[in-house]
Amino acid sequence: MSDLLVKNAGLVGGGISDILIKNGVIADVGPKIYGVAIGFPVIDATGYLVTAPFVDSHFHLDATLSYGLPRVNQSGTLLEGIKLWGELKPHLTVDALVERALTLCRWSIARGTLAIRSHVDISHPNLLAAEAMLEVKRQMAPYIDFQLVAFPQDGLLRADSMDNLMRALDLGVDVIGGIPHFERTMEDGARSVVMLCEVAADRGLLVDMHCDESDDPMSRHVESLARETTRLGMQGRVTGSHLTSMHSMDNYYVSKLLPLMREAELSVIANPLINITLQGRHDTYPKRRGMTRVPEQIAAGLTVAFGHDCVMDPWYPLGSHDMLEVASMGLHVAQMTGIEQMHHCFDAVTHNPAKILHLPDYGLHKGCNGDLVILQANDVVDALRLKPARLAVVRRGKVISTTPAVKYDLTLDGQQVQTDLTSTDLVWR
Numbered sequence: 001m002s003d004l005l006v007k008n009a010g011l012v013g014g015g016i017s018d019i020l021i022k023n024g025v026i027a028d029v030g031p032k033i034y035g036v037a038i039g040f041p042v043i044d045a046t047g048y049l050v051t052a053p054f055v056d057s058h059f060h061l062d063a064t065l066s067y068g069l070p071r072v073n074q075s076g077t078l079l080e081g082i083k084l085w086g087e088l089k090p091h092l093t094v095d096a097l098v099e100r101a102l103t104l105c106r107w108s109i110a111r112g113t114l115a116i117r118s119h120v121d122i123s124h125p126n127l128l129a130a131e132a133m134l135e136v137k138r139q140m141a142p143y144i145d146f147q148l149v150a151f152p153q154d155g156l157l158r159a160d161s162m163d164n165l166m167r168a169l170d171l172g173v174d175v176i177g178g179i180p181h182f183e184r185t186m187e188d189g190a191r192s193v194v195m196l197c198e199v200a201a202d203r204g205l206l207v208d209m210h211c212d213e214s215d216d217p218m219s220r221h222v223e224s225l226a227r228e229t230t231r232l233g234m235q236g237r238v239t240g241s242h243l244t245s246m247h248s249m250d251n252y253y254v255s256k257l258l259p260l261m262r263e264a265e266l267s268v269i270a271n272p273l274i275n276i277t278l279q280g281r282h283d284t285y286p287k288r289r290g291m292t293r294v295p296e297q298i299a300a301g302l303t304v305a306f307g308h309d310c311v312m313d314p315w316y317p318l319g320s321h322d323m324l325e326v327a328s329m330g331l332h333v334a335q336m337t338g339i340e341q342m343h344h345c346f347d348a349v350t351h352n353p354a355k356i357l358h359l360p361d362y363g364l365h366k367g368c369n370g371d372l373v374i375l376q377a378n379d380v381v382d383a384l385r386l387k388p389a390r391l392a393v394v395r396r397g398k399v400i401s402t403t404p405a406v407k408y409d410l411t412l413d414g415q416q417v418q419t420d421l422t423s424t425d426l427v428w429r
């Protein structure tokens with residue numbers, strides 16, 4: 001736990017403030033903070049944007065950085081990815097899983113992502129991935145807040161995984177997962193939702209299911225998820241991840257579904273990078289985008305977050321765990337280019353996922369954790385546009401990552417000109 005004064009912080013809502021952190025907690029936020037002792041650690045943000053850390057609410061840490069093992073996904077489809085992961089599983093070791101995950105954690109910290117909810121495959125009785133991810137969570141606890149989701153990748157009923165799931169929870173895995181659309185029948189999918197929600201209610205745990213990750217408009221397990229949430233009194237504690245079938249559903253049915261989701265206070269996590277690459281694969285043209293109905297869900301009062309989902313794994317060959325890349329893709333896919341909508345997209349990788357994870361003391365107010373990121377951007381639109389350098393990443397008052405500001409020196413007609421691509425260059429500012 002450390003002390004730090006961040007001077008001249010550009011705030012997400014506008015304006016410039018100083019932020020004082022004492023013993024790892026934000027002690028004061030104000031226009032000018034004076035009176036700190038000589039030698040007190042100080043950073044000058046020089047007006048650049050300062051945000052609470054990025055939060056990735058949907059990730060697969062056990063599969064990350066395994067791209068090409070044992071072979072690459074040639075079709076690029078979800079189903080070949082699941083098959084490929086199945087081929088890799090017999091060759092996994094705890095040590096290799098931990099090593100890859102720790103590498104990813106270094107990338108996350110460099111990008112300013114200090115909270116991650118990761119789904120962990122519990123389909124195999126040896127629970128090797130759970131063991132490895134619990135070790136990573138323990139090692140990274142000073143730097144990253146991890147939540148682990150017991151995820152029956154091969155289907156709760158289809159692969160008879162309930163016993164594995166219960167044992168994973170006993171080991172310390174935090175959240176109940178599921179994959180109802182991957183069960184053998186619609187009825188089995190609905191039954192898996194009931195069974196998993198009852199375990200969550202019984203144990204007082206949060207729920208986050210891969211739900212309706214399909215272009216099939218008849219994949220309606222989100223309806224069961226909302227129903228069970230309301231029946232069991234778990235409003236505000238349950239999340240539907242992906243919900244891509246909503247893209248293809250009949251508008252009339254969606255007009256009934258959204259109020260049910262609102263009644264259940266269901267949260268939504270879209271995964272724009274993955275949804276735009278994996279969905280619509282059976283289409284010729286026109287080709288569906290496949291991402292869930294984000295603007296309509298926001299308008300219905302639901303909490304919506306964007307997750308990264310994958311980095312260099314059987315499902316996605318790209319990525320560097322940059323949540324601004326995720327927000328930018330979400331903005332484009334959902335056509336959210338209005339100013340307020342762009343702010344929604346920034347919230348979808350900061351405050352909204354923090355709410356979904358029930359993260360305590362998250363934010364830049366007095367009393368919050370002394371965690372923040374200084375971006376080489378003047379405002380939120382700059383951040384989304386440039387995905388700029390994370391000049392400093394601070395955890396509990398301690399600087400844990402720095403990057404030099406990027407400046408471009410041009411020689412034009414013998415004149416030296418410098419630009420950093422930010423909106424400072426614009427004449428109307």
Ligand SMILES: [Zn+2]
Binds near residue numbers: 060119210309
């Ligand atoms: Zn996922």
